[in-house]
Each structure stands twice: as structure tokens, then as C-alpha cells.
Amino acid sequence: MIKTELLTKFFGDFKAVDQVNLEVPAGQILALLGPNGAGKTTTVRILSSILKPTRGSAKVAGFDVASQPSEVRKMVGVLTEHHGLYGRMNADEYLLFFGELYGFSKSYVMNRINPMYEQLGMINYHKKRLAEYSKGMRQKLALVRALIHEPPVLLLDEPTSAMDPESAKIVRTAIKSLKNKERTIILCTHNLSEAEELSDQIAIIQDGKIILQKSIQDVRNSLFGTPVFIAKFDQQIDRNLLDLPDGIQILKNVDQEIYFKITNPNDQNPGLIRLLSEQYNLISFTEFSKRLEDAYLGAVKPDNQDEIHD
Numbered sequence: 001m002i003k004t005e006l007l008t009k010f011f012g013d014f015k016a017v018d019q020v021n022l023e024v025p026a027g028q029i030l031a032l033l034g035p036n037g038a039g040k041t042t043t044v045r046i047l048s049s050i051l052k053p054t055r056g057s058a059k060v061a062g063f064d065v066a067s068q069p070s071e072v073r074k075m076v077g078v079l080t081e082h083h084g085l086y087g088r089m090n091a092d093e094y095l096l097f098f099g100e101l102y103g104f105s106k107s108y109v110m111n112r113i114n115p116m117y118e119q120l121g122m123i124n125y126h127k128k129r130l131a132e133y134s135k136g137m138r139q140k141l142a143l144v145r146a147l148i149h150e151p152p153v154l155l156l157d158e159p160t161s162a163m164d165p166e167s168a169k170i171v172r173t174a175i176k177s178l179k180n181k182e183r184t185i186i187l188c189t190h191n192l193s194e195a196e197e198l199s200d201q202i203a204i205i206q207d208g209k210i211i212l213q214k215s216i217q218d219v220r221n222s223l224f225g226t227p228v229f230i231a232k233f234d235q236q237i238d239r240n241l242l243d244l245p246d247g248i249q250i251l252k253n254v255d256q257e258i259y260f261k262i263t264n265p266n267d268q269n270p271g272l273i274r275l276l277s278e279q280y281n282l283i284s285f286t287e288f289s290k291r292l293e294d295a296y297l298g299a300v301k302p303d304n305q306d307e308i309h310d
């Protein structure tokens with residue numbers, strides 16, 4: 001659905017994006033991570049045909065970003081950091097204006113946006129002038145705008161960066177609900193727990209180059225080894241009584257807890273949880289995990305001296 005090959009962007013003689021190869025299939029969310037100035041926004045702007053690549057190519061929903069910009073724009077909904085808003089309009093007027101650009105009738109746009117106002121908690125302020133919006137409110141509005149034409153590709157550049165925790169949670173839930181098997185989403189974020197919660201794969205970009213691209217599960221496996229889960233019971237369990245399937249190993253058994261090493265938790269956990277709770281009083285079953293933050297900090301090289309912008 002999104003595929004870039006050796007995608008490169010120069011601003012003058014400064015290389016902001018350097019031979020980026022990315023592939024995101026339909027149905028997946030890719031979290032694009034990286035320090036400030038790494039090239040995330042530039043990549044998003046190229047993928048939405050706002051900027052032309054200097055070299056290399058990118059296809060979005062089958063269309064080439066350089067030679068088919070109007071097709072690309074129909075397929076893409078984009079939430080960027082600096083969206084021009086029209087201060088004197090209210091949200092309805094603003095969205096109707098954009099709806100019109102897509103050729104939609106007023107009733108179509110209103111039917112489409114009203115449920116989104118509700119979902120995003122905008123009911124109390126969507127009649128206010130945009131000049132009075134906080135940055136977080138603007139981001140929510142930008143999300144609604146990105147969704148008006150029900151695009152199969154969504155490019156979300158730091159959609160929750162200026163939000164209070166409650167709003168950020170509402171928006172994350174909305175992003176989750178936008179995920180479906182036909183839709184492809186790229187999410188630029190500095191919030192690593194957000195990336196971990198929402199994405200199927202991550203790519204880390206630094207100085208314009210992709211330095212790591214992996215599925216979330218592979219990140220966990222390769223950086224932290226096979227995932228470990230802790231089952232807690234109301235009594236000590238004799239591990240020898242447990243008849244475990246292949247791919248599940250007991251690491252240790254202390255007091256009322258058993259630590260399981262599980263090669264493929266998505267497939268194996270449901271059966272294991274059933275097995276344990278049929279035989280014993282299982283109090284909790286939780287992942288013993290390090291965080292994506294550890295992986296991120298391990299991959300990105302420290303570089304504060306010559307940071308270009310914040």
C-alpha cells in the first residue's frame with residue numbers, strides 16, 4: 001500500500017531524507033520514530049505529494065507521488081504538524097470548505113463529521129472560532145479533516161503531541177478504530193508507548209536514514225529475547241504437573257508465580273491461559289517486558305551537539 005524505494009530529498013545541498021526504503025502493507029500501522037530533524041515530516045510530506053522527492057520513488061495506494069499527485073491526494077488523509085487554520089471559521093465551516101474541495105455535499109460532510117465530533121470529544125467546542133482553539137483541539141480538527149474523504153491511507157504526523165493525557169487517549173482509541181484490513185497508517189510520534197500500543201511495525205529514522213525497521217514483535221524478540229509472561233496463582237504450583245505445548249518453556253517458578261518463555265504469544269497465550277485457569281486459580285497473567293524505549297535508545301546514537309532544530 002505504501003512503498004518507497006531509495007527515497008531521497010535534498011533541501012539545497014542538505015540531505016533531509018536519505019535513500020529510504022519503507023514498505024507498509026494494507027491493514028498495518030507503521031510507527032515512524034526518530035529524533036527531531038530526522039526527516040519524519042519531510043517523508044510524510046513527500047508521501048502526500050506535498051513535496052517532490054529529489055531521487056528515488058514512492059508509491060501510495062498504487063500511485064506514484066511524483067507523477068500522480070492528484071490521485072495520491074485522493075487516497076491519502078494527512079495530519080501534519082503545521083496545518084493552516086482559518087481563524088474566523090468554526091469547525092463546521094472549515095470542514096465544509098474542505099469537503100467542498102473534494103466535491104462533497106453539505107449533508108454528506110455533516111453526516112460524516114458529526115459522529116467524529118462525538119468520538120473525539122469535540123461537541124463542546126466545534127462551534128467556536130478556530131482562532132480560539134488550543135493546539136490539541138486543532139490536532140483533533142486536523143484529524144477529522146484528514147478523514148473526511150475516508151482515505152485508505154492515513155499519514156499522522158504527531159497527532160497527539162500537544163494533547164492532555166485524556167485527549168491523547170481519545171485520539172489513540174480513534175486511531176485504533178480506524179485500523180482495518182484495507183487501511184494503511186503511518187504514525188510519526190515521539191511517544192514510544194503510543195507506538196507500542198498502536199503499531200504493527202516500527203521504523204526508526206535518523207539523519208534521514210532508516211536505521212531500523214521491524215515488526216513490534218520482532219523488536220521485542222530481537223532486543224529482549226523471547227517474550228516472558230508471569231502467571232500468578234493463589235498457591236504454589238508444581239511445575240511438573242503442567243503439560244505444556246512446544247514453544248512454551250518455564251523459566252522459573254518462585255512462590256506463587258511461574259515465569260513462562262513464550263515464542264509466539266499471539267498464538268499460544270490464549271491456549272495457555274485456558275489451560276492454567278482450568279486447573280488452578282489464576283490471579284493474573286502479565287507480560288514481563290522491557291519497553292520500546294529501551295530498544296529505541298539502543299538504536300539511536302546520541303547526537304546533541306549538532307542538532308539543527310528542536
Ligand SMILES: Nc1ncnc2c1ncn2[C@@H]1O[C@H](COP(=O)(O)OP(=O)(O)O)[C@@H](O)[C@H]1O
Pocket residue numbers: 011014016034035036037038039040041042043308309
Ligand atoms: N523546507 C525546508 N527547507 C530546508 N530544510 C528543511 C525544510 N524542511 C525540513 N528541513 C530540514 O530537514 C530536516 C528534517 O526535517 P523534518 O522532516 O521536519 O524532521 P522531523 O519531522 O523528523 O523532526 C531538518 O534538518 C529540517 O531543518
Ligand SMILES: [Mg+2]
Pocket residue numbers: 040041042081157
Ligand atoms: Mg516532524
